[in-house]
Amino acid sequence: MSSTLLDEYRLRLEEIKSPLVADDATWHSCALQAERVIRDCAESLRHCRAEVRGTLIQQVQTLGTERVTKGIDAVHSIRAGIILFDLVFDAIAGAMMSSPDELDCFKAAIRTLQQGIGKRLEAGALGHDIYLLNTVREVNAASYRQLAREIHDHLGNHVSLALRQLELHEMTMDAGPHEVSARIGAVKETLTESLGIIRDLVTQLRRADREGTLESAFAAFLESMEITPSQVRIQVNGSEEWATQHVLDEVFLVVRECLRNALAHADAEHVLAAVDIAPYRLHALIEDDGRGFDVSAVAVTGTANGIASVTERVELLGGSILLTSDPKAGGTRVTVTVPLMDLPGDSVEPAS
Template sequence: MVANEGAWHTCALQAERIIRDCADSLQHGRADVRDTLIQQVAGLGVQRATQGIDAVHSIRAGLLLFDIVFDALGKAMVNSPSAFDGFQAGVRTLQRGIGRRLEAGALGHDTYLLNTVREVNAATQRQLAREIHDHLGNHVSLALRRIELHELTWESRPDEVAARIGSVKDTLTESLGIIRDLVTQLRRADREGTLESAFTAFLESMEITPSKVRIQVNGSEEWAPQDVLDEVFLVVRECLRNSLAHAEAEHVLAAIDIAPYKLQALIEDDGRGFDVSAVAVAGKANGIASATERVELLGGTILFTSVPDAVGTRVTITIPLMDLPGDSVERAT
């Protein structure tokens, strides 16, 4: 948090308030924490979350502050052994001041994450609604129109009837395929078994052959939490669907590498490229926005690389799984 000037300023302010409470407790011999100041920390939790600062850094900063102030209180006790009551009050105030602030910050952080998840789910629902309207609705309307034309020409032009019936059948068959695709999306990764088996089941449900989509999962899934694996499955599945449905790719590769400290995923296709920035500006990037928010909620990054009128799109996902060895309290501050 030292690198973030705003976060560092708020840390210093909270530390100053805690130390001031400890000093008052030493003087009066009773624990005293000003709760009115703590209520402001919930807003800081939201602010830190929006800045991408994980709550663990606040915990480490609190632990570091506790060590520093506790040592100072201990030295004060050595210099004045008769002030034991003040020492006890100071330690209690220190613990309560830090603990209550961490609790308030965590509540604010959780509130932000919950609201973000709701926004992601709402965006997904809007995307599905648009898919139903734009694709399924158009296909069904077209099929109904052809049936109406068939009724008008049944007697006057019987030779055209067979061709139109076949066309209606093809349209309805395609509509059923769209319905099956949407239903598959709505079954939010009731992911059973490994990632690889989950992707295999998804491809089989979509009747996609292994020669068209190749899945590679390297490393042990035990290194990654289940919620991370679930979200990665959802994001990669959406990328696969986009490659096949929108880019009209002939071949797609999805490679997922799981290491003890990091998960990386790469999705590449040979379909039509697109202008990522233009799509976002045009408001047609719900899929990109949803994937980005899901990955960022896990503390990761996602990069879409594509060029209009060119072949292929690449999606790169990186998610940290835990802190690197040697990460310490001092490093966090």
């Protein structure tokens, strides 16, 4: 059934002239994700249990980045997702015609279909956003480097030349005209201070191209915990200049606590932490493949001090936090959103 659905899927995409079937490589990556969705739905239908293999979905984030670099807009992924949903839904409904009493299995398969496509679209959109944020950061960094070169090559050289000319002039003067000498000394002092300011400015501009405070803090944390990059992957996308130092410090503490929980309590083999900083909001995602837990049960017992702490920190920033976990299938996912400034027409106070 899978090959038949994939053939129909490609035909439908060709009918709308989707760029996802424009070449074999792009179609192969698209078909691979569709095949995984179909396989998960078939397993859910067979076992009457909704289950999406989330560890494979993270690959779609890279796929979203690859598509935007090829000029494929995110809307084409959404259209493809709608087509795939229709095709698989019809196939599931057709399979249930012979077993109309197994309604629970039908519900499980449909839930898997919805989650499988939805999570992949979300991951692809995240990859698209990461590409845009990093492009903006690279453009800003290039602008800083250009400005640093202009200051050093033009202004710096002119000031150095003027200072040298004054020094030569001072050497040829008689000792008599003390007033002129004093004026020249003042000019020299001013130019020397100007050179110092220029050097400091150039240093600051070049420093903007280095690792940001969050990246450095996370790197130091992983090193202190002796955590290997293969176990924990951390990404900071966008420009940290869009957030205040207070917000960055609080977000670091929140993400660090989530990482500790995943490693200490969930026994996770792999953990992903991604912090995306845009001009108007900061979004953080922490996801692991460890043992899940019953979020509501833990909240009732009041034993989750770490969860209470990070929730309070996020809320004090004016943000929101969502924690989901599955004690049966495993895995925990934490999403944090913090507003950085008012959008036009908003009445919400900016985070400080």
